[in-house]
Amino acid sequence: MSEHTIQMVDLVGQYEELKAEIQSGFDQVLSSASFINGPAVKHFQTALEAYLGVKHVIPCANGTDALQIAMMGLGLKPGDEVITADFTFASTVEVIALLGLTPVLVDVKHDDFTIDVDAIERAITPKTKAIVPVHLFGQCAEMNAIMALADKHHLFVIEDNAQAIGARYHDPSGKRPMAGTIGHVGATSFFPSKNLGCYGDGGALFTNDDELAHVLRGIVNHGMYERYHHDVVGVNSRLDSLQAVVLNAKLPRLNAYSAKRQEAARKYTDALSAISGLETPVTVSDCQGICSTCTCHVFHQYTLKIEGDRRDQLAAHLSEKGIPYGIYYPIPLHKQKAYRDTRYREEDFSVTNALCASVISLPMHTELTDAQISRITDEIKACLKA
Numbered sequence: 001m002s003e004h005t006i007q008m009v010d011l012v013g014q015y016e017e018l019k020a021e022i023q024s025g026f027d028q029v030l031s032s033a034s035f036i037n038g039p040a041v042k043h044f045q046t047a048l049e050a051y052l053g054v055k056h057v058i059p060c061a062n063g064t065d066a067l068q069i070a071m072m073g074l075g076l077k078p079g080d081e082v083i084t085a086d087f088t089f090a091s092t093v094e095v096i097a098l099l100g101l102t103p104v105l106v107d108v109k110h111d112d113f114t115i116d117v118d119a120i121e122r123a124i125t126p127k128t129k130a131i132v133p134v135h136l137f138g139q140c141a142e143m144n145a146i147m148a149l150a151d152k153h154h155l156f157v158i159e160d161n162a163q164a165i166g167a168r169y170h171d172p173s174g175k176r177p178m179a180g181t182i183g184h185v186g187a188t189s190f191f192p193s194k195n196l197g198c199y200g201d202g203g204a205l206f207t208n209d210d211e212l213a214h215v216l217r218g219i220v221n222h223g224m225y226e227r228y229h230h231d232v233v234g235v236n237s238r239l240d241s242l243q244a245v246v247l248n249a250k251l252p253r254l255n256a257y258s259a260k261r262q263e264a265a266r267k268y269t270d271a272l273s274a275i276s277g278l279e280t281p282v283t284v285s286d287c288q289g290i291c292s293t294c295t296c297h298v299f300h301q302y303t304l305k306i307e308g309d310r311r312d313q314l315a316a317h318l319s320e321k322g323i324p325y326g327i328y329y330p331i332p333l334h335k336q337k338a339y340r341d342t343r344y345r346e347e348d349f350s351v352t353n354a355l356c357a358s359v360i361s362l363p364m365h366t367e368l369t370d371a372q373i374s375r376i377t378d379e380i381k382a383c384l385k386a
């Protein structure tokens, strides 16, 4: 691959710096054959608890499992309604449906792409049991308002933190908790392209609730709390030791990775914010993403909004110039074949419907160079100013 090829995510470049550490860690796992629940997994669990400032991290096999296990651990039962965002990856609604729960999709906000709290409130019924806010593209949903609503209606909050690990939530009261540690339980993914990614599948749950943590630890391991005693219905969902080696190498670098993403985001925004008809990403917190010590937005994606048919024009232009891009997400969940339902009314999803037609995400990773950012932004200007 040429040094100048721009990639959506550059994991090969990132590996160069991690190579020695990861290879010696792999060697240790291979020569001790401790593939499952080995010391590397335990080490990662403890290190992530310390990093997040959360009492319990429960590693598991992937982010989708983490969401499912959270719902199982909270005792959600068929018929219970779970409210989540229409504009996100399908995992959330998938596990709700798999467990026989009733998904209730609601619209998101135009500015920051996260779930609309007023829409949540309108969707609450006596059957509602949980809310799953998604910290989309690297920035927290309005957790303060969501927790207050959950409190009032006695609902559980499961944070889908697959895209925002390392972000801090700027609570209006001044607190700065880590994303994923605010609700009753948080779920994350270590899929390779996530901000903290391993070299295969991986995931984790976070909670400050001792009792819930105990329940979750059993569920990930076939419902066993004592060997060969199955007290609850569980699943087989483990983080393996080789993946933990990768995560142990990357976790101490996560803040530096987030800073690199923020820096790339600032350069994109500086170059693009003056183009009319194009909106650069909004950082919602009071610091506006410019203070050097905070990570209120960790830019899992850098996502532009473009009006009219110019999004598709830009996509075609970038393809022609060999610049990768992503459309996250092209189709609202309520319009997906698997999740369509006569309960939904189009007028309730006007923001999501419009976003699916106007978003485009630019290359975003820890290895972007100034020259690459200039090439990308120059091509965008050339296309949209024409």
Ligand SMILES: *Cc1c(COP(=O)(O)O)cnc(C)c1O
Residues within 6 Å of the ligand: 062, 063, 064, 065, 088, 089, 091, 092, 134, 160, 162, 163, 188, 189, 190, 191, 201, 202, 203
């Ligand atoms: C990636 C992702 C997931 C699922 O994670 P996997 O590890 O791929 O199962 C869930 N929710 C969101 C928002 C994601 O981006």
